[in-house]
Amino acid sequence: MSLRIALLGLLDATGPASGYDLAKAFEKSLNHVWQAGHTQIYPELVKMAEDGLVEVESEGARGRKIYAITPEGAARLHEWLVGHEPSVVIRSETALQAFLLSLLDVDDAIAVVRRIKADAESRLAGLECLGSPGSELFTGRFALDLGLRQARAMVDWAEATLAVLGERKASLQGA
Amino acid sequence: MSLRIALLGLLDATGPASGYDLAKAFEKSLNHVWQAGHTQIYPELVKMAEDGLVEVESEGARGRKIYAITPEGAARLHEWLVGHEPSVVIRSETALQAFLLSLLDVDDAIAVVRRIKADAESRLAGLECLGSPGSELFTGRFALDLGLRQARAMVDWAEATLAVLGERKASLQGA
């Protein structure tokens, strides 16, 4: 369902586009929010066209098909955005690592948390770059801000956790 | 793959347990980290037993089967925890809503963000409750801290966004 919403949202925000364009848009603007490759996007667009949410506006060179959102599609999009209940389906491998951290000895745990921290920092840097002046964000300024806050929360967690693990290590060595 | 890890982690941390027990454990301790119902857990345990990662230690009343982690399973768990590269597969419906917020008029946007805020606050309250003294957290203190930070980041984002939207609304009315 949400893949449909993401596609409708992109079509609504940026105007008609091909599946190829939409796949590119996922890569460069939506990727910190939702992920999808072309193998998922192409069949979905066909189904959405069957359901009257989008239509092939024109066909270009190399079999290029330009899809446009229909009024029905726009209505569904609006409905979802306004009416969707926040459902927190969390499935984070990093959080799972964090959950099981106490099963590791201190040195392993420190190594794991350092890796998580480095990853979060590079993600943070990437997002900061996206938001820097000059970069065009047709939409998604709010989502970028959310992404930044979440990445910072992860970095902060890693730092706090490293501090705790460092203390634990020191007290073990003292013993 | 990660479902296996979560199950191995629970078995390693708390000792032998039935599929039923593990499903309960998911509900009450892992649910803010990974989610899985019994229909996913039971078949997975069978496959894991075939792969030698767990074994049926004993059978109790009502067809109850107690699974225990094998040395092989413990080795795989350790390997994953230490070696797993952080892969950020983000698929957050809330972030998608945030991304498309500018497609809504200001009042709708405010309503959506308020709902997100309320949801994040109740999640935060639930986590704070889990962490309160007296509650037994056999493992997962670090994951709880991470969850708290992420929930707080969401609440902060909602507040900041509401402030921006409020200003936007005021300037529209002034015009």
Added chain:
DNA sequence: AGCTACATGTAAGACGTTACATGATTTT
């Protein structure tokens, strides 16, 4: 006798990833 909690499973379908496959146009 009926209700609740325990305990396990199957099956259909939605959603997602990886690998495979094809061909047109543009650039080097």
Added chain:
DNA sequence: AAAATCATGTAACGTCTTACATGTAGCT
């Protein structure tokens, strides 16, 4: 002429959800 990019698709497989299905034990 070769390579890169554009552009679309299918198939197999794995994961996850929802609905269905079954039976036991304890409590009231």
